[in-house]
Amino acid sequence: MATKTYRRHVFLKILILSALPSLCTAFIEGLYCGKENCYDVLSVTRDSTRGEISKAYRSLARKYHPDKYKGKDAEEKFQAIATAYEILKDEEQREDYDDMLDNPDEYYRHYYQYYRRRVAPKVDVRIVIAVTITVISMIQYFSWWSRYNSAIKYLASMPKYRIKAIDLAKKEGLLQENKKKRGKTKEELKEEEENAIRTIIESNADIRGGYSKPKITDILWIQLVLSPWFLVQYILWHLRWIWKFIIKREEYGDDEKHYLIQRNLRVSQSQYDSIEAHERDEMFSKELWIRDKYVEYKKQKDEEMRIKLAESSKYRSYRRYMKNKGPGRMTFDED
Template sequence: MASNRCLLVLLCIASQAIVATHGFIEGLYCGTENCYDILGVTRESSRGEISKAYRKLAKKWHPDMHRGKEAKEEAVVMFQKIANAHEILKDDEQRADYNYMLDNPEEYYTHYYYYYRRRMAPKVDVRIVIVVTITIISAVQYWGMWNNYNTAIKYLSREPKYRNQAMEIAKSQGLINTNKKRDRRNKEEIREEEDRIIKEIIAEKMDIRGGYSRPKYTDVLWVQLILSPYTLILYIHWWLRWIWKFTICREEYGEEEKCYLIRKFMKLSQTQWDALEEADKELYLEEELWIKENFTEWKRQQEEEMKAKMAESAKYKMYRRYMKKGGPGQMTFGPD
């Protein structure tokens, strides 16, 4: 059995070697036929001569020029061969790969690589694909930011606290008619007008931060990529300035540097830091959390307070009992 397998492998290798020595490989280019012979041209023929021979043969073997089932089937096969040979020889790079295969028939697997590398390569310029992809991402990103912002405005306009404040501002500025009896519009129109005015006042007066803040064109991916060299220069300048002032000259940190260190220790982005209340920021500065030791101690205290609150929570106690009894894998019959 083992000897039969070895013999089969040797036969396969031998057959591949025999095919390769002739310069033709089944499944590559024109298969076991010569592309030049199919078109009736030579390797020295120019591109114009190849195109001329193709047009002549294509006219001769076009399926519409033949009648009868057998004749039409033969014409289809020949027409496909002619078109395939012309497709290979009209392209200079693909023609060069084909000539290399004819000159080096022993490099069997190399010819497969060159052939499928071109066949599987994208037909569209990669640069166009990148530009279109970035444009789509930027458009979706910009739409998402505006959608989040409008969602925040809509939410705040429905909250009684903010709605009442906006209503008072609108009345004081005379934007809303307080005498509704003289207003001839129906209730629906009056309500829509009030909602529009309230949303405009909230959008103007409210300082919405974080992921729901008002979109900026500088947040779009395209703009960030264009400004990336400038941003990199600013970062290098900031980093060199930090090294010079606080590492070499050992100057004291300013408020901006203190806030940066606190934000770094808390692992917050600039947007998340900006979304914090000013009172919280002042508290962090009072506790000197820009010092690593102070921040470590503050974090430990926060974790202990959180554990104490969770220990007093009835839901957390129920959850701990649930996990002690087996968690999701347990079987229960009624309430605990």
């Protein structure tokens, strides 16, 4: 029994050893030149230069071109020559191929390198990033202009703003008198009036927030280019703040007080600027840059809002609806 087991082990070892040469071959079907050596296909060596490889390819391509070479394997021969040249002319693919010849047992890594070259985009990543940023910047810029134009059209359609704009346009000479209007069609007069109204509104309206007039410096490309300058300004501003108000303990100026109010409100600069002037003046007069006073002010506002909502009939109806038919309630109303 022991003798049979020993013989079985010996037989298995012989099978494994006999299979090793085929397992460790450097040529893998479906990769590069398949079972052939790319260098042998072009009759060059691993030490051959790129120029020598190109010269060998041109010579073989002329010789084995299907129009000249009439053998049965003409197409296969020509295709093998073209494939070998495509691999060896590219420095990165040639490097991967040489690595496969030197390390034939690392199959998975060779498969990965081969298909990574095939699947990876040929375009430079930097170009892709640049184009992406450009597209985002264009969409950003035109969407801002669209919102701004919508705001101008809305103001021009409001009677109170429209009447004021027409009066200012007449005073500034943007609208012609009745005598000078002769000879013009109604469409021309209408267009002239609309252009004058728009000009007046654009020059006098204070549009802030998301509908404000777009600036070229707000575009993503410009922001990225100027980011080092913004970073320096940010650092210098904070160093100045630390020096003046923490180390030297100087009193806050009006700008600093408004900044602290904005920070307490937790809004951006554009959002703070969009707050009505009288509301900002009220917060300033109540010294809301002081944290304790702001906390007290917020409690007061929250309480006022709670009372206002409690007295609102719409809010009471909404609460009743949420209580009776809101989420988590199961009803069987036929309607």
